[in-house]
Amino acid sequence: MNNQLDSLRDELDQVNIQLLELINKRGQLVKELGDIKKAQGMKAYDPERERDMLNHIVEQHQGPFEYSTIEHLFKEIFKAAKELQEDDYHKTLLV
Amino acid sequence: MNNQLDSLRDELDQVNIQLLELINKRGQLVKELGDIKKAQGMKAYDPERERDMLNHIVEQHQGPFEYSTIEHLFKEIFKAAKELQEDDYHKTLLV
Numbered sequence: 001m002n003n004q005l006d007s008l009r010d011e012l013d014q015v016n017i018q019l020l021e022l023i024n025k026r027g028q029l030v031k032e033l034g035d036i037k038k039a040q041g042m043k044a045y046d047p048e049r050e051r052d053m054l055n056h057i058v059e060q061h062q063g064p065f066e067y068s069t070i071e072h073l074f075k076e077i078f079k080a081a082k083e084l085q086e087d088d089y090h091k092t093l094l095v
Numbered sequence: 096m097n098n099q100l101d102s103l104r105d106e107l108d109q110v111n112i113q114l115l116e117l118i119n120k121r122g123q124l125v126k127e128l129g130d131i132k133k134a135q136g137m138k139a140y141d142p143e144r145e146r147d148m149l150n151h152i153v154e155q156h157q158g159p160f161e162y163s164t165i166e167h168l169f170k171e172i173f174k175a176a177k178e179l180q181e182d183d184y185h186k187t188l189l190v
Contacts (some may be wrong), residue, residue: 008101008128009144015121016152016169022117023168026110027159033103051105057111064122069175071119074111076171 023077030081034091044085103115125176139180145173 035045054074059071129139151168158167 005128005131008124008131012121012124012128013151015117015124015146017155019114019121019153019172020165021151022114022153023165024158024160025155026132027115029103029107029110031159032155033100033107036103037102053108053111056108057115059117060112061119063119064126065119065175069178070115070118073171073175074114074176076168077114078109081155081158083164093187095110 022079026077027081027084031084034085045082053078114131121172122176122179128177129180140177148173 037044054071057074058067058070061067065073132139149166152169153162153165156162160168
């Protein structure tokens, strides 16, 4: 029984690190997107595109989490990426 | 330039779905862990283990997000999984 517990915990640790890597990869992509959009004179943040992304994610969702939980988590992930773009913007203003 | 924008958006959509799959895989693992712990008369929620997991994640982190953002996001992910265990517990009580 405890072997099973240890092996599930190992697997959980691996999933945590994979999540970390993906969250950071996502952050990097959002930064790149923001840079291109700014270079084109577009606003980096696009609430309509964010809503589309969220709808697409929720459509693919099958559980075990509630849909509302998935929405909440992704909104937090989106918000973090937005802060990253804003940081960049403020740094630009300071140069 | 717009091709580059489209290709980054496609990549972002893929990362979103990978994140969704990992978050749900994590939820499933936490449920299994909780079931085993309950069967052994242990409490499913272990704040010390949660702190260890978070420390391990933060140690591996290299950016672009702030450490505090990563901590915040993982605390939300942990909280969601905890709610999943509690839901199960309440369902058990109702049977």
